[in-house]
Amino acid sequence: MNMPSATPPALPALPKRHTLQEFIHATTQKDHGQGLFELETERLLELNLNGKVHTKMGSMVAYHGQVKFTRETLLSRGVGNLLKKAVSGEGARITDAEGVGSVYLADAGKKISVIELSNESIVVNGNDILAFEPTIQYDIKMMKRVAAMLSGGLFNIRLQGSGLVAITSHYEPRTLIVEPGKPVVTDPNATVAWSGSLEPQIKTDVSLKSFLGRGSGESFQMLFEGSGFVTIQPYEEVAYQASS
Known part of the structure; x- marks a missing residue:
């Protein structure tokens, strides 16, 4: 499977004022030859679909x-009614796109990263998954201790196998390496993904509540121990809370 290039070719810059033809030429969709998952820009993904x-x-x-x-x-996928109530009135959903054509995906202008798994596993924050191939098995996990807070870390998707995965982040993501004896602690709202070998623990720290601005009286963090990685973003993403 061909790995998409890290950055699509730059489009010609538009002057401050331009003719209609200049605008169309500069912004017209281009074929970058990246295969199934093609980054039109760093914030727009094209699926060159021939299947699902x-x-x-x-x-x-x-x-x-x-x-x-x-x-x-x-x-x-086996997630209980608590998830349905906590995430949205209709329940969180994955949509299958199937057929032959081009599908363009984006998520609130977030930066898109395309990853190729080779018999590997990764866990992605539910807010930050954009697309993945059907060759990859997936399972939904809920972090029950975070259910009371408005956090993007409420539910996560574990992906296992071989194929392409597209994830999103606010601004540039950064990955921290987790080593034995050197745990990493993150804010759930800023945590994008982590290696499938890790099982994060949820911990609270009242002493940090004023620093992090939590209104609940407690600060929630994710503790990663062992060997692996965790990817974070420089932004605290808060999920939508539906009315009960």
């Missing part, structure tokens, strides 16, 4: 061709 791809519900911004979209509830 799992996508985050609501991430499709445009498409052409013969493409069918089917919602799959995460509840069908």
